[in-house]
Amino acid sequence: MGTWSKPPNKSPWEKGKQPPDIDELLSNLQDKFKIGLPKKGGVILIIIIAIVIWFGTGIFIVDPEEQAVIKRFGEVTNVVGPGPHYHFPSPIETVQIAPVTEVRRLEIGFRTIQVGPPAKYRRVLKESLMLTGDENIIDVQFIVQYRISDLENYLYSLTNPDETVKSAAESAMREVIGDTTVTKALTVGKGIIEDTTARLLQQTMNSYDGGIKIENVKLQDVHPPDAVKEAFKDVVSAREDREKMINDAEGYRNNLVPKSRGEAAQIINNAKAYAKEKVLSAKS
Known part of the structure; x- marks a missing residue:
């Protein structure tokens, strides 16, 4: 059995090795924690770059069909047109x-509900059923077309521009239909209804300072309610036939009267010429 011998009592720093300097170790540790942190000059550079980027966010371009409203602390300062x-x-x-x-x-x-073709539509009766001036109910469906004339007023004078225009248009149409007989509304009065409604609607928009220009009002369909539609068709057809007969008669009269007057004038002139000829013949 081998004998156990005590290991030599030697220092790990023998043979020229020196113990580490505590100050040096602490310095190295601090350097490790400082990795990635910029020095004072780097911080200033980052701040400058951030400021430049922030100012750069103020550049914007307005397309040819657009306008832009600029607000400073919530108050409008300018309205600009197309361009940078x-x-x-x-x-x-x-x-x-x-x-x-x-x-x-x-x-x-x-x-x-479907553009089509064929197009599909859904009726909204609470908007379309209206009372005429002679107390008949008709179903009126129409379109309003408008554009922005003053962007600032459009954006900040009206809470919901589309709903405002729609409500005002419905009110204007009801007023016009209320002054129109059912016969005119269904036949010859549609153009007048469109023009009058557009004028009233524009007046309302002007009173709101809404920055809206009404382009036109176009009737899509005007007809009696379904329950009485067939009876109304017969009445309208009879009225149209009557109007046609009256127009034909007036046209015939307008053609016949001038022709008869011309023939009468010709007869009179011929008679005068004949009488003059006889007088001259008798004198000779």
């Missing part, structure tokens, strides 16, 4: 862009 522009970045200034040449379309009394 600049505003102080948020939160100092904000910009809102909207198309102003686009013609917007509202359907009243019906809704398009």
Whole structure:
């Protein structure tokens, strides 16, 4: 059995090795924690770059069909047209862009559920049923087309522009239909109804300062309620036949009367010429 011998009592720092310097160890440890942290000059550079990027966010471009409203701390300062522009970045200034040449379309009394072809529609009776001046109920479906004439007023004077125009258009149409007989509404009066409604609607929009220009009001369909539709068709057809007969008679009269007058004048002139000829013949 071998004998156990005690290991030599030697220092690990013999043979020229020196114990590590505590200050050096602490310095190395601090350097490790400082990795990735910029020095003072780097911080300033980052701040400058951030400021440049922030100012760059104020550049914006307005397309040819658009306008833009610039607001500073919530108050409108300018309205600009197409082209490149600049505003102080948020939160100092904000910009809102909207198309102003686009013609917007509202359907009243019906809704398009499928463009088609063939197109499919859904009636909205609470909007379309109206009372005429002679106390008949008719179903009126129409379209309103409008565009933005003043972007600032459009954006900030009206809470919901489409709903405002739709409600005002329905009210104007009811007023016009209420002054129109059912016969005119179903036949010859449609053009007058459209023009009068558009004029009343524009007056209402002007009173709201809504920045809206009404382009036109177009009747899509005007007819009696389904329950009495066939009876109304017969009445309208009879009225149209009567109007046609009256127009034909007036046309015949207008053609016949001038012709008869011309023939009468010719007879009179011939008689005068004959009488003059006889007188001259008798004298000779």
